[in-house]
Amino acid sequence: MGTLIIVWAAMDWYPLEGHWFPERVVENGSIDHLFYCILWLTGIVFIATGILLFWFLWKYDAAKNDQPVVFSHGSHYMEVMWSVVPAIILLFLAIYQMDAWAGARMRRPTLANGQPMPPIARVTGRQFEWRIQYPGADKKFDTPDDLYVTNLLHIPRDEEIVLEIESDDVLHSFFLPNFRVKQDVVPGMKQFIWFKPIKDGAYDIVCAELCGWGHYKMKGQITVQSRNDFDAWLQKTYDEQELSEFSLAEAE
Amino acid sequence: MSSITADGHAAHAHSSGEFGVGEFITTYVFSRDHKVIGIQFLFSTLLWFLVGGLLAIGIRWQLAWPWSDMPVIGPMLFSAEGGQISPEFYTMLFTMHATVMTFLVIIPILAGAFGNYLIPLMIGADDMAFPTMNMLSYWVMWPAFFLFGGSFFVAGNGASSGWTSYPPLASIPESAPGSGLAQTMWLLGLTCVGISSMLGSVNYLTTIIQMRAPGMTMMRLPLTIWGMFITALLQAFALPVLTAAGLMQLLDRTAGTGFFIPEALSVNNSPMAPGGGQPLLWQHLFWFYSHPAVYIMILPAMGMVSDILCCFARKPLFGYKPMVYAMNGIAGLGFIVWGHHMFVSGMNPGLGMTFMVATMMIALPSAVKTFNWLGTIYGGKIQFTSPMLFSLAFVSMFVVGGLSGIFMAATPVDIFIHDTYYIVAHFHYVLFGGTAMAVFGGIYFWFPKMFGRTMNEFWGKTHFLLTFIFLNGTFFTMHILGAVGFPRRLADPYHYETFRHLQPINQFMTICAILMVASQIPFILNFFYSMFFGPKAGRNPWHANGLEWQAPSPPGHGNFDFQPIVYRGPYEYGSPESDKDYYPQTQPPNERGQADVSPTLTDK
Ligand code: HEM
Ligand SMILES: [Cu+2]
Ligand SMILES: [Cu+2]
Numbered sequence: 001m002g003t004l005i006i007v008w009a010a011m012d013w014y015p016l017e018g019h020w021f022p023e024r025v026v027e028n029g030s031i032d033h034l035f036y037c038i039l040w041l042t043g044i045v046f047i048a049t050g051i052l053l054f055w056f057l058w059k060y061d062a063a064k065n066d067q068p069v070v071f072s073h074g075s076h077y078m079e080v081m082w083s084v085v086p087a088i089i090l091l092f093l094a095i096y097q098m099d100a101w102a103g104a105r106m107r108r109p110t111l112a113n114g115q116p117m118p119p120i121a122r123v124t125g126r127q128f129e130w131r132i133q134y135p136g137a138d139k140k141f142d143t144p145d146d147l148y149v150t151n152l153l154h155i156p157r158d159e160e161i162v163l164e165i166e167s168d169d170v171l172h173s174f175f176l177p178n179f180r181v182k183q184d185v186v187p188g189m190k191q192f193i194w195f196k197p198i199k200d201g202a203y204d205i206v207c208a209e210l211c212g213w214g215h216y217k218m219k220g221q222i223t224v225q226s227r228n229d230f231d232a233w234l235q236k237t238y239d240e241q242e243l244s245e246f247s248l249a250e251a252e
Numbered sequence: 253m254s255s256i257t258a259d260g261h262a263a264h265a266h267s268s269g270e271f272g273v274g275e276f277i278t279t280y281v282f283s284r285d286h287k288v289i290g291i292q293f294l295f296s297t298l299l300w301f302l303v304g305g306l307l308a309i310g311i312r313w314q315l316a317w318p319w320s321d322m323p324v325i326g327p328m329l330f331s332a333e334g335g336q337i338s339p340e341f342y343t344m345l346f347t348m349h350a351t352v353m354t355f356l357v358i359i360p361i362l363a364g365a366f367g368n369y370l371i372p373l374m375i376g377a378d379d380m381a382f383p384t385m386n387m388l389s390y391w392v393m394w395p396a397f398f399l400f401g402g403s404f405f406v407a408g409n410g411a412s413s414g415w416t417s418y419p420p421l422a423s424i425p426e427s428a429p430g431s432g433l434a435q436t437m438w439l440l441g442l443t444c445v446g447i448s449s450m451l452g453s454v455n456y457l458t459t460i461i462q463m464r465a466p467g468m469t470m471m472r473l474p475l476t477i478w479g480m481f482i483t484a485l486l487q488a489f490a491l492p493v494l495t496a497a498g499l500m501q502l503l504d505r506t507a508g509t510g511f512f513i514p515e516a517l518s519v520n521n522s523p524m525a526p527g528g529g530q531p532l533l534w535q536h537l538f539w540f541y542s543h544p545a546v547y548i549m550i551l552p553a554m555g556m557v558s559d560i561l562c563c564f565a566r567k568p569l570f571g572y573k574p575m576v577y578a579m580n581g582i583a584g585l586g587f588i589v590w591g592h593h594m595f596v597s598g599m600n601p602g603l604g605m606t607f608m609v610a611t612m613m614i615a616l617p618s619a620v621k622t623f624n625w626l627g628t629i630y631g632g633k634i635q636f637t638s639p640m641l642f643s644l645a646f647v648s649m650f651v652v653g654g655l656s657g658i659f660m661a662a663t664p665v666d667i668f669i670h671d672t673y674y675i676v677a678h679f680h681y682v683l684f685g686g687t688a689m690a691v692f693g694g695i696y697f698w699f700p701k702m703f704g705r706t707m708n709e710f711w712g713k714t715h716f717l718l719t720f721i722f723l724n725g726t727f728f729t730m731h732i733l734g735a736v737g738f739p740r741r742l743a744d745p746y747h748y749e750t751f752r753h754l755q756p757i758n759q760f761m762t763i764c765a766i767l768m769v770a771s772q773i774p775f776i777l778n779f780f781y782s783m784f785f786g787p788k789a790g791r792n793p794w795h796a797n798g799l800e801w802q803a804p805s806p807p808g809h810g811n812f813d814f815q816p817i818v819y820r821g822p823y824e825y826g827s828p829e830s831d832k833d834y835y836p837q838t839q840p841p842n843e844r845g846q847a848d849v850s851p852t853l854t855d856k
Contacts, residue, residue: 020735022750031664038662042655049651052626057644060565062633069826069833070631074571074624082623083574083616090612093662098605100664105601127427127520169519170421171531173596173671177737177750182667186531186598187420188514204748208671208739210414212421212428213340216743 022177025199025224030100031180037096041089109160109194119164119192120155125172125185128214130205134234147238151220153205155197156230162194173209176222184209197224282391284383285809289390290369291702294695296393297361300352305769307349314342316755316762318744340429342743343412348404350415351438355445356400358687359545360393362552363452363487366694367480369702371456373800373807374477376465376816376838381458389451392444399441403434411438414741416542419512419534420519423504427519439502446495453487456480465799467818471576472837474798474822475569478576479555482583486544486551490587494541497534504529535597539590547586549683550650551579553690554621557643560697561628562823563796564640566833569823570627578617578624585614595666604663611661618654622647632826633833637794638712642693645720649685653678656731671741674734680727692719692775699782700789704805707786711778718771725764729757795834797822802838 024032059065109117122141124131132153136145141164155161165174167185174193175182183193205220225233283289313322314337321336337345368386372379380386404410408429413422417438425432460473460481473481503509508526512534515527562569569575591599591607625647634640656678660666669675692715700706738751745751792801799822803812816838824835 020732022737031668034662035659035665035668038659038665042658046651046655049622049626050648053629053644053648056626056629057634060629060632060634062566062635065633067631069565069567069633071568071826071828072570072631073568073823074574074627078623078627079571079574079620083620086619087613087616090615090658093658094609094612097608097662097664101601101605101608104664104667105604169517170424170427171418175671175737175739177668180668182596182670184597186514187517188531189598191598204750206737206739206748206750210343210418210421210741213343213412213743215343215741216339216745217747219747 023199024180025178025197025201025203026180027196027198028103028180030103034097034100038093041093108192109162117160117162117194119162121153122164122166123153123174123185124166124168125174125207125211125218126168127170127212128207128218130174130218130220131168132220136238145238147234147241149237151205153220153222154230154233155222155224156227157197157200157224159227160194160196162192165191165193170211171209172207172211172218175206175208176203177206178203179222182208200224200226282387284379284387286368286372286380286383286386287702287807287811289386290365290367292390293360293364293368293393296397297357297365300356300397301361302772304349304352304357305772307345307352309766309769310337310345311342311349312758312762312765313337314345314743315745316759318746337743339743340412341409343414343428343741344404344408344410344434346741347412347414348400348410351400351411353683354415354545354549355442356393356396358549358683358691359445359449361691362549362687363449363456363480363483364390364393366476366552366556366691366698367452367456367483369698370476370800371459371480372463373701373803373811374474374798375460375463375468376799376812376818377459377463378810378812380455381462382455385451386455389448389455392448392451396441396444396448399437399444403437403441406433406437408432408434411435416538417501417534418538419501419504419531420514420517420524423501423512423534424517424519424524425505426522426524436502436505439498439505442498443495446491446498449487450491450495453484453491456484457488460484465816465818468799468837469818471573472818472821474555475558475572475575475579476552476555478579479552482579483548483551486548486583486586490541490544493537497537497541500537501534532594532597532599535594535599536590539593540587543590543593544583544586546679546682547582549687551582553646553687553694554579556694556697557646557690558625558628559796559798559822560639560643560693561625561647562825563697563794564635564637564643565629565632566635566825567628567632567823568825568827569624570630571624572821572823574620575624578620581617582614585610585617589614592661592666595663596670608661608663612658615654615658615661618650622651622654637696638707638709638716639693639697641713641716642689642696645716646686646689646693649681649689649723652728653681653686656681668737669734671739672734672736673730673738673740676740677727677730677734680730685723685727689719692716695779697794698800699779700793701800701803701805701807703783703786704789705782705784705786706789706793707782708778711774715771715775715778718774719768722764722768722771726761726768729761729764732757792836795832797824797834797836799837802836 021032111117122133130151132149133141134147135141136147138145165183165185167187169187172185173182174185179195181193181195183191202221202223205222207215207218211218280288319336411434412428413431413435421427422431422435460477500511504511504513510526510529512531513524513527513529514531517524517527558569589607589611591603592611595604659669660678696707696712733754736754738745738754746755789805791805799816802816818837819841820837822837826833827835
């Protein structure tokens with residue numbers, strides 16, 4: 001029994017020793033906040049039930065307990081209490097999180113004129129790479145001035161970013177751990193995700209839905225940079241693309 | 253009363269005498285006796301449990317030391333790659349691990365093994381309502397065994413689209429190496445498992461409704477039987493949907509239909525006809541069954557644990573009726589929460605909110621059950637036998653699994669933790685920490701009834717302690733991985749910068765996992781040794797109340813050597829009306845002091 005207690009106790013404190021959320025680089029911290037709310041609530045319940053359990057086991061051990069057993073078939077009062085109290089807590093949680101969900105999934109950022117904000121780029125999942133397409137100067141996709149890159153997504157800092165995500169073949173999932181963003185990419189569907197990055201740096205794009213044998217290597221990189229650096233990158237990459245297409249055409 | 257007793261003894265039906273080959277086959281192979289079928293299920297599923305465990309070691313090996321030669325087994329299995337696990341093989345490993353564990357172990361061990369063995373005995377019937385159908389329900393598992401087992405040896409070495417078999421990956425043979433013949437065999441195997449469960453569930457429902465002994469009202473059923481009953485209901489209503497979906501996927505693969513294949517799809521640069529379908533449709537259909545299926549995998553276990561806790565706390569169950577309502581509530585709500593597997597699937601986010609509220613509410617009956625279990629052991633005289641230890645472990649592990657479920661029910665949080673190891677941690681707490689613990693508890697508890705001998709307590713406790721420690725070592729750490737966002741199903745997670753520092757903790761888990769599998773050795777040895785050489789058990793070695801304990805150990809064909817009549821519920825331990833600390837369901841009331849003449853006690 002002693003071992004059980006040690007294992008039990010060790011279980012809850014160990015995670016706090018270092019491995020935890022990856023750094024958050026977006027403005028919206030509501031997911032982290034909710035996670036901690038639930039962690040507190042469940043942590044209390046977990047420890048309380050654990051203590052109760054072990055206390056009962058120790059106290060009512062047949063080898064020591066010479067009291068007659070409590071012959072009881074239950075208590076209506078207790079039942080009502082422990083149904084109603086958790087119900088209130090759960091209902092509170094359910095309502096409390098609705099706003100965060102709506103923010104993440106239903107309220108797409110808008111332009112000053114109230115129009116939905118257009119995507120800065122289109123990301124297409126494909127076995128086993130992320131194809132990224134910028135609309136170019138005319139702000140329209142699938143026109144001759146589009147810019148194509150694979151696996152390298154650049155975005156400007158401190159702006160609301162909207163991305164259009166799609167799939168060419170099977171299911172993938174566009175997962176940005178540092179951005180708290182994840183969305184399955186479904187062939188035949190066009191979806192939008194949005195977030196506001198606040199810190200420069202390069203972070204992983206992970207595929208989080210099994211998409212075949214190469215699933216593990218479907219890695220991309222998302223780079224957050226200042227507006228100026230971003231524009232410069234866009235221009236430079238676009239020039240390179242023109243150049244290579246030009247040389248390609250010449251070679252033929 | 254006494255006339256029944258006398259008749260009962262005369263009715264003892266077990267035949268003796270010479271045993272021909274034909275008789276051997278009808279008694280032990282194609283038996284129509286629910287007890288033999290139950291034990292057949294038990295042995296088959298335990299064997300697959302071993303297979304599933306070994307596949308898990310493969311997964312864990314790769315996550316701890318990716319692309320390194322596997323000692324001993326590696327060169328034997330895949331000499332071509334120099335003993336390394338390839339990414340194709342890895343996808344097969346977790347697909348088949350999960351498939352084996354859910355469809356060939358947990359579901360059939362609860363419903364097939366315990367359900368078959370216990371239902372007639374616990375309700376006082378002489379067999380199932382349809383014994384031949386019952387026999388069939390075991391034997392259609394064999395095509396499934398061959399199909400799943402055989403899929404390891406065809407092109408692709410086993411299905412590899414995940415146990416959820418999401419299209420288009422699963423429905424387009426070109427999209428993955430294991431998506432060829434192996435996937436077709438997987439679908440056919442699933443259909444066979446489905447037929448087996450369907451035959452079983454019809455049988456259980458009829459038996460429980462029609463064949464209860466006199467006096468055994470529904471509200472006197474042991475919770476094990478309630479669990480089996482509700483499980484059978486869930487099977488009956490949800491399974492046809494999965495079977496239909498499976499057939500649709502089969503048609504997509506073989507007949508060129510496009511139920512799950514969208515317009516203008518191209519895989520490997522070749523266009524896929526005909527399109528016009530919806531990949532999300534599969535997910536809805538699949539989870540419409542597979543969400544209730546997680547209750548199929550836990551409700552009977554909850555019932556078994558309730559019975560065991562009462563017996564070894566020597567106390568009545570706290571709140572029998574609320575427990576029954578909670579089980580029904582879980583089952584009812586279980587049908588409307590499947591969408592919580594699809595929060596990030598691309599499903600309409602408005603629907604996400606509805607499913608979220610329903611899911612939060614389903615946590616409630618689970619909480620009620622937990623508090624009732626605590627209430628049950630409160631004020632008892634607790635005996636720490638092996639079955640009791642496993643049942644207590646069930647309660648504590650179920651708390652962990654239940655609480656981590658709340659994180660996933662919270663839609664915004666699920667955005668981050670979906671498809672990470674947080675999920676893997678959660679369902680292993682529920683399924684391994686929960687159900688498998690209850691299964692072990694159940695085996696130790698009913699072993700004396702099944703084989704007439706008791707298992708060794710010392711080795712039982714050793715088995716328990718080791719399993720419990722390494723279980724937590726393996727699975728608790730997965731929560732931490734999940735918090736970092738560590739995705740599941742990656743052959744090499746260290747390919748990503750974000751997860752590179754997690755290799756040591758994965759190595760720790762792998763060592764725990766290997767030790768956990770090794771901890772089953774005392775169990776296996778104890779099981780087989782006790783079967784033949786364990787001390788003989790009487791009818792009622794635990795002094796329990798249930799009807800099954802009034803039958804001989806092991807019961808002969810026809811189960812009871814008297815006509816059981818039920819006078820009370822199964823949990824009257826410590827009743828002041830009884831002169832013992834238990835009060836068997838068949839013992840007539842108001843016969844204090846004379847109880848010893850009842851047939852229930854003659855050999856104890
Ligand atoms: C009661 C027994 C068990 C059941 C019902 C079970 C069930 C499952 C299921 C449903 C999955 C999901 C697989 C997927 O992602 O498609 C899974 C994954 C996994 N299981 Fe188990 N399992 C059991 C025992 C074990 C044991 C004993 C181990 C380790 C020794 C283990 C290790 C794993 C691992 C590492 C994965 C992750 C695969 C991935 O990355 O997706 N499981 N299991
Ligand atoms: Cu992918
Ligand atoms: Cu992928």
